[in-house]
Amino acid sequence: MKTFKILLTILMFNSLFLNAQDLKPEYQKFISKFILEVKNGDKEAISKRIKFPFKRNYPIPSVKDKADFVKRYNQIFDKVLIEKITKSDPAKDWSEVGWRGIMLNRGDMWIDTDGRIISINNQSDEELKLKNELIAAQKKNVNASLSKFKEPVAILETSKFRIRIDDLGNNNFRYASWSIKKKMTDTPDLVIENGVFVADGTGGNHYYEFKKGNFKYECYFIVLGEKDSPPATLTVYQSGKEILSQNAKIVSR
Template identity: 50%
Template sequence: MKFLYYTGLFLSLMFSANSFALEQQYQQPIVDLIKAFKNHDKAAISSHIRYPLSRTYPVPDINNEAELVERFDDVFDKTLIKQIVDSNIDTDWDKVGWRGIMLNSGVVWVDTDGKIIGINYQTAKEQLLAKNLIAADKQALHPSINAFVEPILDWQTAKYRIRIDDLGDGNFRYASWSIDKKTSDKPDIVLLKGEIEFEGSGGNHSYTFKNGRYSYVLQVTVIGCDTSPPGWLEVYKDDKRILSQDIINTGS
């Protein structure tokens, strides 16, 4: 999908100047991972993944080994498997500081234990699934916001439901409801012309929407620690932060 492409492109450009050759101590877990793919051993591959494995919204995340085995062909097609199997441990895998180890400028990310933590690739099968889910998503939304090019996120904090959609040409839309309402209800707030900003070289980014003196900021965590929330909502009045809430449900 378009957003996945731009994110992957940004990461590859940023990391090309900040990656380092893979040290000997990290090579064996990668060798084991490559071997599992070479043998097409789904059980072994599923044990080499850090769960939940995020997928591009609205495709649901993969939460455990059983789900990975069931959805294996959705995530890994011949093209991606070939990239992994044919990869050279010395030239195709790079350690990028604390963020982890990447294959081919970020197509696949693994941690230092050799477990996959991210895949910046979408198979044709998963693209079709996403297309069907988006169509169903549009049917379920309030008519005032069911027109968009691509859904970006559907989140919940303790008090709010929040949705961001790409309306095309980089025009992002913010819609929110109180937590007791459904997305089929008319949104309490709708804001247009949001701006996306990438922060540092880790891929974490934010969306900012203006409403007079107020700014609504959605911080998105791409690479964080085990306890990092997927993101959080901040609201500012002028330059003073008046609200900050962690995301507790990603809607996927």
């Protein structure tokens, strides 16, 4: 499984590079302007390029608004990222990748064709420290039987259930659920380990699949969907037949 996921990742990256195109002059123009803004440390100008809330690597909270961005600017734009941006050449280091937008190098950051920052995949030492602190705090705020995990993945809530997905390491994901009225410090009603991650296409949609006996639990995350699509869904199958399907909101991710 690990080898398969590595190969899948390589294929996806190769697909990006094969589809990458030289940056059009009009895009090079606003990328050059953005590079200058970073060189000058112009937080005001950079903040206008961001659509809030701006996601960070879970469990680090999203950047809520402009004031929060200015406060956390040095945490996100560390020396490593600033150097990558300021030393980049708009014509050589930035590429257009179809509907996905414009990427720096091998995806260090993404900007859409309107000049808005889509994502920053660099993680500073300060963010890494914060992430580890938040993970440690989460381990103290769940039922003791669930306190051993590598990283939290997500917490979902449907009309009836609260679901927690954790990465136990080595491509092993754990599903734990409670009735919606219970707390995560309570003993979970159901725990399933050995879950798997499945990428669904190249748009970012994906799901986690968990099996127990003749039951299968599927937590699906919708990144690219219709306007009225929910953020996520829970679907339960018994012997291959769907017996439950509920929309879910992502409480934490």
